[in-house]
Amino acid sequence: MSIDKSESLNFLEEIIENDLKTGKHGGRVLTRFPPEPNGYLHIGHAKSICLNFGLADKYGGMTNLRFDDTNPVTEDVEYVDSIKDDIRWLGFEWDNEFFASDYFEQLHQFAIKLINKGLAYVDDSTPEEIAAQKGSPTVPGEESPYRNRTVEENLRLFAEMKDGKYKDGEKVLRAKVDMASPNMLMRDPVIYRIKHAHHHRTGDKWCIYPMYDFAHGQSDSIEQVTHSICTLEFIHHRPLYNWFIEKIEIFPSQQYEFARLNLNYTVMSKRKLLQLVNEGYVAGWDDPRMPTISGLRRRGYTPASIRDFATRVGIAKRENVIDFGLLEFCVREDLNKIALRRMAVLNPLKVTITNLTDTFHELLPAENNPEDPSAGLRNMTFSNEIYIEQDDFMLNPTDGFFRLSPGSMVRLKNAYIIKCEDVVKDGEGNLTGLKCSYVPESKSGQDTSGLKVKSVIHWVNAKDCVDFEVRLYDRLFLVENPQNEEGDFKSYINKDSLKIVDNAKGEQALATDEAGQYYQFMRLGYFCPDKSSSKDKLIFNRTVSLKDGFKKK
RNA sequence: UGACCGAUGGUGUAACGGUAGCACAACAGAUUUUGGUUCUGUUUGUCAAGGUUCGAAUCCUUGUCGGUCAACCA
16 A cells, blocks of 8 residues: 555545545445446456456455346356456456345345335336336426325335236336436436346346346445446436435445546447347457457457556546557567567468578577567577568569568578579469578578678478468457447448468477467567367467558558 | 536546646657567647636636436346
8 A cells, every 4th residue: 555646646546545544434445346247348347347456456455346136137157257257367356256136135125124214115107107207308207106105005015026926017116216306317216126037146036126226336335345436327326326325324335437448449338249249240259359358368468468458548537439559559568578489471482492402401599589588499490491471572572672572682580591593483474482592601690691681581491380270350340439330330340350361381389389378470460379279270369460660652 | 408427639648726748659760680679759739718816737607519317227
């Protein structure tokens, strides 16, 4: 718990530091992360997780994980498990694991207490009638004809609701607040509804379930959460949150709101992400193009890079759209320090070294990571037949292209300088290979040739390289803000967001490295094995390309 | 024709009445056996109009613009 005056604080840190200073809650800080188990977590949740756990960590507090499972029809244990996996993978461990459904008994008692205080009533109106009673933001609501039932009648009816005497939708319990409030949420909100549905934890014990507003704040209060942090759209719920806590007379947790994360070229609502999954636009919640935590993990993002991103985007109350490039910056920065360097060629072009015999074989040492000498060296094999990248050769080089072209020289990374002597074409005039000579005295680290070349390119030994598949990903959407465009957001999906390269060639180490590595394929980008990759069929996902300093016109 | 929240470079975010700073992006240069990394430098900003004050991004007023709210979702 260090409070450094010179560091700038976000508004939540200011609130907490002020609470600490005034001794509120005896200096205790308790936050919570409250997902509903009805979908997978996404990068926006990661921001919230980092915020809640980060704040507790910074100020010596604790964080609970609480599943907000008050709607059994959309929730499932599959989601509970994935959420826990994702939080742990991000690097956080919660102090307590709770479920709002743990509190159904207490919540039920709270409802009875409100009825007894004349602050809640059973309403027989239909959903349409209730909606009509609510009025509109500019027109005050009108009271339900059932609003003034006696306490005894409300108690009896509510008990009958609980006992399953009524069908779904037949009756609801409403809080008696103020039908004329300018805040729509205060116009006698529904707090309990009948759902004869099986709950993933309480089974068939209940057929009435509390609404969000009647569960969230009370759950915070039961746990004695001090700082209940949520996103901006809940700001209108705060008066209700406080009203229930005041009327039920329980621990005064307080709600604070911050702006949710928006990322350009993607969507960030569980409902929309679910559509992409269900309608087959992506391969699943963990498709590497998805902004889900599981998708980013499969794509090759590191936990550290996501935490760093969550810090860099900042915490404030204004709407924001973060450039996807910032996420890419964060992952490149992390991967640059830890990724093993390997050589791979995505679009192979055969090169025959003319002044080397067919039996020539040499081992050449190569650094595993120039940013980290402790990563050591591995050997690459070299022979008279290699593959280079097609993009590294131009028959008629444009201005500023300083790789290989007829007559030019480049260095093969960690190996020798070669000179392009001739091109090989098939019967139809298509380029099928190159003939190059190598300079024996130009060996990497022992170069006595005195030659200076403008470029260094990657390569693999054609005699022992491994074949594999590479999946290249691009942004999922063609427009920056798909949900703000006309029509269906799915019509803006980028059809070319996945490109499969099935004839990539890699150096032998790729076949023998232990699983689960983060790689940089030299000059190409950062890659990781896909979860479907096996010894028999290697498959790599491109996490992100390297920054390209060579801007082609 | 309501209520609430917000407005600082292209994008984010600081400055808490006293020099508008930082990061990403962009651009230029240096270094480089990855056109990567690293390093240096440059461009770009306080929504508007009034007011308070010696002094306003900051306080006040009005306006403008953006967001949110009318699920038996969370």
